[in-house]
Amino acid sequence: MSISKIDKELLEGCLKNDRLSQRKLYEKYASKMLLVCMRYAKTKEDAEDILIEGFVKVFSALEKFKMESSLETWIHSIMVNASISYFRKNNKHYMVDSIDEGNMDIPNEYDLDGLDHLTGKDLLNILQQMPEHLKCVFNLVAFEGYDYEKIAEELDINIGTARSRMSKGKSWLQERIKTMHNNQ
Amino acid sequence: MDVGLKVKKMEQNKLKDLLEQVTEQPSNECWSGIESRLDVLFPTDISQSAMNSGPTGASPSGSFLSKIAAAPLKAAAIIGSIAVVSVVTILTIQTFTKPENITTVIPKVSETTPVITPVDTLISIEVTDPVPSKKVENLISDKTNKQELNIVSAPINVAPQPNLPVTATPTPVLTEIRPTQTSTEKPVSNVQPVTNPDPIIQNQDIPITIPVKITIPNVFTPNGDGYNDTFVIEGIEDCSEHNLIIKNSNGKIIFQSSDYQNDWNGMDCPDGVYIYYFFYKVNAIEEKMLGRVIIKR
Numbered sequence: 001m002s003i004s005k006i007d008k009e010l011l012e013g014c015l016k017n018d019r020l021s022q023r024k025l026y027e028k029y030a031s032k033m034l035l036v037c038m039r040y041a042k043t044k045e046d047a048e049d050i051l052i053e054g055f056v057k058v059f060s061a062l063e064k065f066k067m068e069s070s071l072e073t074w075i076h077s078i079m080v081n082a083s084i085s086y087f088r089k090n091n092k093h094y095m096v097d098s099i100d101e102g103n104m105d106i107p108n109e110y111d112l113d114g115l116d117h118l119t120g121k122d123l124l125n126i127l128q129q130m131p132e133h134l135k136c137v138f139n140l141v142a143f144e145g146y147d148y149e150k151i152a153e154e155l156d157i158n159i160g161t162a163r164s165r166m167s168k169g170k171s172w173l174q175e176r177i178k179t180m181h182n183n184q
Numbered sequence: 185m186d187v188g189l190k191v192k193k194m195e196q197n198k199l200k201d202l203l204e205q206v207t208e209q210p211s212n213e214c215w216s217g218i219e220s221r222l223d224v225l226f227p228t229d230i231s232q233s234a235m236n237s238g239p240t241g242a243s244p245s246g247s248f249l250s251k252i253a254a255a256p257l258k259a260a261a262i263i264g265s266i267a268v269v270s271v272v273t274i275l276t277i278q279t280f281t282k283p284e285n286i287t288t289v290i291p292k293v294s295e296t297t298p299v300i301t302p303v304d305t306l307i308s309i310e311v312t313d314p315v316p317s318k319k320v321e322n323l324i325s326d327k328t329n330k331q332e333l334n335i336v337s338a339p340i341n342v343a344p345q346p347n348l349p350v351t352a353t354p355t356p357v358l359t360e361i362r363p364t365q366t367s368t369e370k371p372v373s374n375v376q377p378v379t380n381p382d383p384i385i386q387n388q389d390i391p392i393t394i395p396v397k398i399t400i401p402n403v404f405t406p407n408g409d410g411y412n413d414t415f416v417i418e419g420i421e422d423c424s425e426h427n428l429i430i431k432n433s434n435g436k437i438i439f440q441s442s443d444y445q446n447d448w449n450g451m452d453c454p455d456g457v458y459i460y461y462f463f464y465k466v467n468a469i470e471e472k473m474l475g476r477v478i479i480k481r
Contacts, residue, residue, distance in 0.1 A: 017228055018228075019228060022222065026215060026218060027215075030209075030214065030215075031207060031208060031209050034209070034210045034214075035203060038208060048210055048211060048213070048214050049434055051210055051214055052214055052217040052221065052435065055218045056225070059218075059222060059225075060225060060226075115195075115198050115202065118202060119202075120202045120204065120206040121205075121206055123199070123203060124203060124206050142195070142196055142199055143199065143200060145196070
C-alpha cells in the first residue's frame with residue numbers, strides 16, 4: 001500500500017523531531033484514534049490517557065514504520081496495543097481464570113438485535129460500561145478482528161476463556177441494547 | 185464463505201459503521217501531555233520548540249514558508265556573531281598589549297553542574313607589585329576606569345606575569361573572560377604607563393558574570409522524616425524571575441508557582457514520576473529546564 005504524499009512529508013518532519021510536524025500528525029489522527037481508545041476505556045479521560053501513551057509510542061517508534069501498511073493502520077495497531085497494556089495494568093488483580101469460566105460453552109452465534117435503533121453515541125456509552133475483562137476481548141474480536149489464539153496470547157488467558165468472554169460480552173451487550181430499546 | 189462468518193462480518197461492519205458516526209475530539213491537554221513527554225524523551229532546541237509550539241493547522245507549505253522567513257534571521261545571527269567575534273579579537277589584542285595583564289583563577293566547574301548561567305556581579309581584582317605599593321581607591325563611579333568583562337563561551341587565556349601576582353576576590357567561578365561587546369570605551373586602564381611608570385594597578389571593580397548553578401533533584405521523599413521532604417531547587421534565589429510548573433505523567437498541571445520557595449512537598453500526589461518545567465531569568469537571559477522528578481515516600 002502506498003503512502004500519501006502529505007503523510008510522507010509529515011513523517012519526514014516527525015523523524016527529524018520537528019514538533020510542528022508531530023503536532024500535525026497528531027491532529028490528523030487524534031480524533032479517530034480517540035474513538036478507538038474510548039472503546040477500551042471507561043471514560044473519556046482514561047481514553048485520553050491511552051491516546052497520549054499511544055502517540056508517544058508512535059513518535060518514538062516511527063523509525064520502525066516500514067510503510068508496508070498505511071500510516072493509519074499502523075497507528076491504529078499501536079493504539080490497540082496501548083489499550084491492551086492499559087487493560088493489563090488496570091486488571092492485574094482481577095482473578096481471571098476460574099475453571100468454569102474457561103469451560104463454559106455458551107452459544108455465541110446469534111445476531112445482535114436492535115442495533116439499528118441505536119446511535120453511535122449510545123453504542124459507545126454502552127461499550128464503555130461493559131465490564132473491563134469482557135470489553136477488552138469483545139473489542140479485539142468485534143472491531144479489531146483478532147482471532148482467539150492471538151487474544152489469548154496478548155491477554156495471557158486461555159483460548160477457552162477468551163471465547164467465553166466474547167460470548168458473555170455479546171450477551172451483555174445484547175441485554176443492554178434490549179433494555180435501552182424498551183426504555184425508549 | 186461460511187454463513188456464520190458472513191453474519192459475523194456483517195455484524196462487525198454494522199458495529200463499526202455505528203461507531204463511525206461518533207465524533208469525539210480529544211481535549212487540548214492531550215497534545216500538551218504528549219508534548220511534555222516528547223520534550224523529555226526527545227528534547228528539541230529551546231528556541232525551535234518555542235517557534236513550533238504556536239498554533240498549527242497551516243498546510244505543509246507553511247513550514248516551508250517559515251523556513252524561508254527564518255533564513256534572513258539566521259543570516260543576521262551569523263553576521264552578528266561574526267561581529268562579536270571580531271570585537272572580541274580586537275579587545276583581546278588590546279588586553280594583551282597592556283602592561284597589566286589580568287590573571288584569574290579558574291577553578292574547575294563541576295561536571296555535574298546542570299546549567300550555568302551568567303549573572304552580573306562586581307568583583308574586584310587586586311594586582312599588587314612585589315615592591316611595596318600604594319593602593320589607589322576604587323573608582324567605581326568613573327566609567328572609564330571600569331573594565332567590563334563578561335563570561336562567555338570563547339576562552340581567552342590571559343597569561344600570568346611572573347612579577348605581577350594577582351589575587352581575585354571573591355574567587356569567581358570563571359570559565360572565560362572577554363570584554364563586553366556593549367562597552368563603548370576601550371577597556372584601557374586609567375593607569376597609563378606614560379603617566380605612571382610604576383606598575384601599580386589600582387583596585388579596580390570589574391563587573392564580571394558569575395555563573396548561577398541551578399540544580400534540580402530527580403527525586404525527593406516527602407515522608408516527613410526531615411530529609412529531602414520538599415522539592416528543592418538549588419540556586420533558585422539567584423534567579424530574578426522564575427516560574428515552576430509540575431505536571432503529572434499525563435501532562436496535567438498539578439503545581440505551579442511563580443514565586444517558588446522550595447516548599448512543594450508533593451501534596452497528595454501519588455508516588456511516581458512527574459515532569460517539571462522550570463523557567464527562570466538570570467541576567468536578563470531567559471532559560472528553561474525540564475526533566476523528571478520522582479516522588480517516593
